[in-house]
Amino acid sequence: MEAVHEVFNLTIPELGEIPALEKPCLLCGRRDFTPLNSFVLNQRRFHTVRCRHDGMMWLDPQPTEAFYQELYSQRYHAAGPDDPLLEQATLDVHSNPAERQRVAEIRLQQIEEFAAPGRLLEAGFGHGAMLITAASRGWQVVGLELDQGCVDRMHEAGVAALRGSLLDYDGEAASFDVVGMYSVIEHTLDPAAHLEKARALLKPGGLLVLRLPETAAEGPPASLIAHTYHFDAHTIMVLLRRCGFEVLRIDNFALWKPTRYPGELWNMNVVSRKKNRNVPTL
Numbered sequence: 716m717e718a719v720h721e722v723f724n725l726t727i728p729e730l731g732e733i734p735a736l737e738k739p740c741l742l743c744g745r746r747d748f749t750p751l752n753s754f755v756l757n758q759r760r761f762h763t764v765r766c767r768h769d770g771m772m773w774l775d776p777q778p779t780e781a782f783y784q785e786l787y788s789q790r791y792h793a794a795g796p797d798d799p800l801l802e803q804a805t806l807d808v809h810s811n812p813a814e815r816q817r818v819a820e821i822r823l824q825q826i827e828e829f830a831a832p833g834r835l836l837e838a839g840f841g842h843g844a845m846l847i848t849a850a851s852r853g854w855q856v857v858g859l860e861l862d863q864g865c866v867d868r869m870h871e872a873g874v875a876a877l878r879g880s881l882l883d884y885d886g887e888a889a890s891f892d893v894v895g896m897y898s899v900i901e902h903t904l905d906p907a908a909h910l911e912k913a914r915a916l917l918k919p920g921g922l923l924v925l926r927l928p929e930t931a932a933e934g935p936p937a938s939l940i941a942h943t944y945h946f947d948a949h950t951i952m953v954l955l956r957r958c959g960f961e962v963l964r965i966d967n968f969a970l971w972k973p974t975r976y977p978g979e980l981w982n983m984n985v986v987s988r989k990k991n992r993n994v995p996t997l
């Protein structure tokens with residue numbers, strides 16, 4: 716195997732040893748890939764790889780669920796701008812409140828082009844500007860977040876929020892008009908399970924709104940431990956269709972420029988609608 720670009724080699728003692736598993740392609744199930752870049756964390760080497768058959772990209776191997784539970788409940792939202800591992804966490808969490816508010820308004824305007832205010836669930840709400848803004852516009856909101864501090868801040872703001880992941884949420888089936896996941900799906904160990912759970916929670920014709928990086932074929936500029944899957948417009952559309960959604964709109968949304976690594980990464984907003992599987996299509 717040809718040597719690939721090494722983004723960093725880092726030891727963070729408090730993370731300890733990182734258990735990790737090799738993963739097949741999310742779309743075709745094969746392990747026939749091209750390595751794009753790599754990094755070493757606590758003596759373990761990770762690669763960003765690209766499937767030779769369908770272009771799906773992912774982190775390989777991937778740390779286990781327990782590692783990410785710990786990461787997102789303890790460290791992610793508390794990361795400072797100098798944290799070398801979690802640079803991505805500083806984007807939303809540390810940007811200024813006026814900017815958060817502006818972004819939340821844009822996101823809601825986009826949703827309201829397709830749906831009147833009703834029940835909205837946001838998984839992985841972080842600072843919560845989206846939930847607070849949605850509530851002020853007449854939406855009945857529920858938020859899910861792994862970090863108890865984020866949940867406490869929503870309760871102080873009078874917003875319904877629970878600690879936990881989408882997969883563990885026991886909300887009523889077919890009860891939401893909108894499910895939003897902003898900067899979430901690329902962090903999960905099982906994106907298809909998240910889309911299927913969102914589908915189960917949505918009413919017929921309900922909207923799923925995702926924000927995620929649109930990664931170029933050469934891979935992301937900085938493949939950090941937090942991003943487990945790297946999509947582009949094609950691969951997310953394939954996965955959404957497979958999970959029972961019709962894609963209505965894909966927009967470029969914002970550009971991310973890492974401060975520590977060269978290169979940049981576009982994000983996209985993807986609006987899709989739950990399809991009724993029982994209706995035959997001609």
Ligand SMILES: [Zn+2]
Pocket residue numbers: 740741742743744745766767768769770771
């Ligand atoms: Zn594949």
